[in-house]
């Protein structure tokens with residue numbers, strides 16, 4: 001959001017709040033489509049921001065979904081089943097069954113993350129007499145996905161009812177090392193060749209999450225042009241004919257979000273100036289932020305005249321850790337002023353420890369041109385944090 005627009009938005013929003021900008025999101029999708037290889041599909045990892053399901057429904061090719069809750073959010077937002085890739089390390093059997101039983105007509109795809117999960121999917125397919133499309137997830141060296149040796153056995157044994165659609169691989173988030181991506185692509189290419197030697201019909205299809213990076217803090221410089229040029233060159237080198245889908249969360253959604261918090265109190269303690277805001281670290285999460293050591297991109301509203309003074313911006317939580325920024329130079333800060341924290345469209349809204357200290361959940365808005373649509377009202381948490389009736 002441009003500076004003038006968000007100032008107007010800040011006046012209309014209840015705080016603390018997130019505002020997600022539909023236009024900004026659309027522009028980011030267009031940017032990624034332009035930068036990624038021609039013909040590559042774009043998959044949104046819904047975990048980055050479930051509030052964007054509807055806004056992205058017609059913008060991206062598919063959604064990577066890894067919990068029953070995420071699946072319900074997508075379906076409620078009208079995302080067609082054929083756009084769902086049901087991923088996740090553990091898929092609840094009942095939910096798998098519910099989603100899988102019409103998979104041959106709905107077009108829904110499942111990832112396979114273990115031998116046991118493959119057996120479970122196969123048993124569902126056999127029971128409902130259907131063919132179940134699956135992507136096999138290759139591990140990147142953690143609890144997710146399967147070891148290449150196990151994948152080879154799986155393809156050799158080919159459990160009944162499963163239709164192999166290719167491989168899935170997720171590198172990890174905020175990955176800027178092209179060297180590392182090259183190593184990973186080498187391993188995927190090798191495995192793909194081995195699988196095709198076992199089964200020549202194994203599809204040349206890859207769903208790849210490169211962990212597209214975002215530059216969050218002042219002084220950081222991510223050269224996006226150079227990064228995407230290198231990434232595309234790698235895809236062209238390793239997977240020139242592969243049907244490629246790129247999974248993205250952070251790199252797609254971060255830029256569309258602004259978190260708004262108002263100053264509700266000011267004080268000076270032992271010579272240090274403190275501004276207390278109505279939000280806090282339970283709602284404002286930046287990857288790589290540690291105890292307010294880094295300075296995210298932000299703005300102060302209204303713009304004021306006067307000399308700059310250094311302020312420690314704190315949230316409303318009763319913990320000394322609730323410091324948003326240290327020694328921020330601000331002109332003439334006053335109670336009622338608003339701070340807008342940019343690039344909070346991915347993970348911030350979901351990764352915060354929302355229930356800590358039983359404060360409210362922030363409001364969530366979608367900015368659609370001049371309209372500010374409330375997606376969720378600010379909401380108290382005592383009902384979910386404490387016994388319902390005592």
Ligand SMILES: Cc1ncc(COP(=O)(O)O)c(C=O)c1O
Nearest residue numbers: 045170173209211247248249250
């Ligand atoms: C399988 C998978 N794909 C894609 C993503 C999105 O990652 P990022 O936000 O780094 O793009 C994740 C995030 O955890 C993931 O687990």
